[in-house]
């Protein structure tokens with residue numbers, strides 16, 4: 001029976017979130033941590049909102065000595081990304097369905113993020129939707145918590161106002177410093193092919 005009690009609904013949402021975080025944690029333990037335990041890798045490079053995995057597969061195929069993880073909310077995109085991984089026969093990239101905050105929460109303390117890449121994130125252009133943007137003070141704090149000295153955050157968008165928003169959020173943060181890094185790998189993502197015309201910024205862990 002569907003409950004109409006608001007307190008019950010809140011508890012139900014929290015319970016479902018916990019189940020998702022646990023599921024992501026299990027995936028990390030059963031897959032990603034195995035590579036770490038084998039001493040093949042000790043850090044991950046993370047793409048948030050990897051879409052169909054074009055760009056991450058490309059960078060992973062050029063850096064076989066590093067581990068890459070792509071997450072996205074949409075199962076269909078993750079299935080497409082996984083097919084690319086299989087076709088390219090890559091054993092240093094994982095794609096999984098996960099929400100960014102939930103993935104960061106599930107990431108164990110012994111697994112650090114070296115680089116984070118965000119390409120063409122949903123811009124949520126209306127002011128009333130700005131709170132839905134991925135880049136927020138609490139997101140930068142959570143990402144910092146799972147990153148380490150030398151870690152970088154790379155951000156690319158075709159939406160000028162979102163780029164300004166991100167630069168400002170980084171400038172306001174005491175945890176990250178605005179950087180001037182070049183974009184680390186020259187290959188298009190699916191949305192870059194569609195929209196092109198992007199600008200980027202980077203941040204360094206403090």
Ligand SMILES: C[S@@+](CC[C@H](N)C(=O)[O-])C[C@H]1O[C@@H](n2cnc3c(N)ncnc32)[C@H](O)[C@@H]1O
Pocket residue numbers: 048049050051052071072073074077098099100101118119120121122134189190191192
């Ligand atoms: C506009 S698409 C860009 C996809 C890809 N980066 C590209 O450039 O082709 C944004 C993607 O981010 C995903 N996404 C949005 N919010 C997310 C979140 N909080 N956690 C993980 N993925 C998210 C969406 O499902 C979507 O696939």
